[in-house]
Amino acid sequence: MERDIILEVRDLSKSFGGIKAVDSLSLNLKKGELLGIIGPNGSGKSTLINIITGFLKPDKGKVLYKGTDITGLSPYKIANIGLVRSFQFIRPFYKIPVYKNVVISLCSDRVKRLKGGSFGRRDEVAIDLLEELGFERDSRILYKETSEIPHGYLRRVELARCIALNPDLLILDEILSGMSKPEVASIIPVIKRLNDQGLTIIMVEHRIKELFQIAHRVIVLNFGRKIADSTPEEVMQDQTVRSAYIGKAKINFRR
Ligand SMILES: Nc1ncnc2c1ncn2[C@@H]1O[C@H](COP(=O)(O)OP(=O)(O)OP(=O)(O)O)[C@@H](O)[C@H]1O
Ligand SMILES: [Mg+2]
Structure with a gap:
């Protein structure tokens, strides 16, 4: 090959x-x-x-x-x-704040291995990434319960979740x-x-x-x-x- x-x-x-x-x-x-x-x-x-x-x-x-x-x-x-994928039918964790969906990716075995065992400041890294995807870092949206935000926003969170895995x-x-x-x-x-x-x-x-x-x-x-x-x-x-x-x-x- x-x-x-x-x-x-x-x-x-x-x-x-x-x-x-x-x-x-x-x-x-x-x-x-x-x-x-x-x-x-x-x-x-x-x-x-x-x-x-x-x-x-x-x-x-x-x-x-x-x-x-x-x-x-x-x-x-x-x-x-x-090899990381997003889903056509997204399934975020609805009961947690929006940005925590990205934090979950940052807690994965893959990210821990790549960034070392003591990967700190996960909340901040997640919010930085969401900011790159167009969310304002101080906007209340990021801290709302995920079930409360519009679908288009959830697609961007889905993208952030994937990028956070360092594909x-x-x-x-x-x-x-x-x-x-x-x-x-x-x-x-x-x-x-x-x-x-x-x-x-x-x-x-x-x-x-x-x-x-x-x-x-x-x-x-x-x-x-x-x-x-x-x-x-x-x-x-x-x-x-x-x-x-x-x-x-x-x-x-x-x-
Ligand atoms: N789990 C399943 N059980 C039975 N049939 C399925 C299943 N998944 C897909 N199919 C069928 O397989 C075919 C291909 O479906 P698929 O979801 O891969 O299409 P797609 O190109 O992604 O369509 P879309 O653009 O609507 O997302 C369709 O006829 C669909 O009904
Ligand atoms: Mg499809």
Whole structure:
């Protein structure tokens, strides 16, 4: 395997009853890439991410991370080696203050190992990170019970929770959904900056216009299969991709 390949998915398949959610799918990801994954609803995007991150076992195929076979490892072990994901259906701890959700990441085995056993000032580190994601550090929002804040804010907390884990590969499953336009406009440069600093990122998105502004490469899924794997420009021109979206949700390919 090439040394600069951080993730390799080989011939992955997963069915639910009669539905082939992921169908003989292969892909490579280079270190430092920002890869977009798009596709109509139900095309297998989240199933693919769930397999890569250990939440589902494939019927067939392999996932290699940094050259090691991680197929079937537990989600905990996978996150612990730096492959971190966000959830399409977020599940924060609702009964604690907002910023404490990020503190929990900072208490993980991974962060303790990387930052040493005595990683102090966790509250402050969490609030610094949330500030980078657009929260004002003195705003009452950060100290409110998590159940009380709007959904768009929770998406940013979800992103902070992932970044706090110090990932080597970050997979974002529809992190922009439910965010307002201004929120998206403020978060896109943050994601781009993380990538510019060397973090490898996969973004599963329906917000195609925004995704295409920052993705180096885009993979398109349809019925669990890869129907395109190219630059955003080429994907936009691809007739197969366009027909996969006809009659589906209004996908705006224009930049
Ligand atoms: N746990 C499950 N049990 C049964 N069927 C499932 C399960 N998870 C996914 N599926 C089915 O597998 C297919 C792929 O679903 P998946 O959630 O991966 O799609 P997706 O591309 O992420 O869609 P969306 O854009 O709506 O998030 C769908 O037909 C879905 O109904
Ligand atoms: Mg999904």
